[in-house]
Amino acid sequence: MPAPSRRLFLLRHAEADRPPGTSDHERPLSAQGRDDAASMGVYLAQAGLLPQMALVSTSTRTRNTWELVQKALPELVPAMFERRIYESTQDAILAAIRSTADEHESLVVVGHNPGMHRLALHLIGRADRNAFARLHSDYPPGALAVIDFEVDGWTDVAEHGGTLERFATPASQSD
Numbered sequence: 001m002p003a004p005s006r007r008l009f010l011l012r013h014a015e016a017d018r019p020p021g022t023s024d025h026e027r028p029l030s031a032q033g034r035d036d037a038a039s040m041g042v043y044l045a046q047a048g049l050l051p052q053m054a055l056v057s058t059s060t061r062t063r064n065t066w067e068l069v070q071k072a073l074p075e076l077v078p079a080m081f082e083r084r085i086y087e088s089t090q091d092a093i094l095a096a097i098r099s100t101a102d103e104h105e106s107l108v109v110v111g112h113n114p115g116m117h118r119l120a121l122h123l124i125g126r127a128d129r130n131a132f133a134r135l136h137s138d139y140p141p142g143a144l145a146v147i148d149f150e151v152d153g154w155t156d157v158a159e160h161g162g163t164l165e166r167f168a169t170p171a172s173q174s175d
């Protein structure tokens with residue numbers, strides 16, 4: 001009998017704009033960011049990577065990223081907007097992940113760097129060498145890490161307990 005498993009998608013928001021007089025929390029996506037977020041949504045749909053639940057930072061750029069990704073998916077994914085993911089540490093993001101209901105076997109978190117990059121590095125214990133090297137060197141806007149865990153529930157997700165299934169970026173979609 002296979003071990004219970006969880007799949008975690010860590011999606012960094014796409015490229016944001018910096019309009020004068022706009023607070024960091026309210027920064028929208030740039031034109032390139034909108035294109036990249038839509039491209040990553042198409043990538044997820046075409047690859048059959050469909051999360052069952054979304055945890056999204058409350059910032060405008062993360063909400064916009066998720067809206068554009070969601071449009072490309074074949075099914076509506078319930079989303080919770082989490083203030084504690086906004087500009088947060090890896091530990092705070094992990095706490096949000098661990099509080100996810102176990103009925104959801106796959107979860108996408110849409111957040112910010114450096115927390116997302118640090119969390120990915122913290123959680124990955126096994127990986128394809130090339131994919132890990134790309135992730136290790138950079139986690140650009142719109143980047144997606146898919147990490148699998150053989151655990152009973154989200155509370156069991158632990159340091160170096162995951163396997164990097166793939167790492168994709170908007171640039172890798174245009175190759």
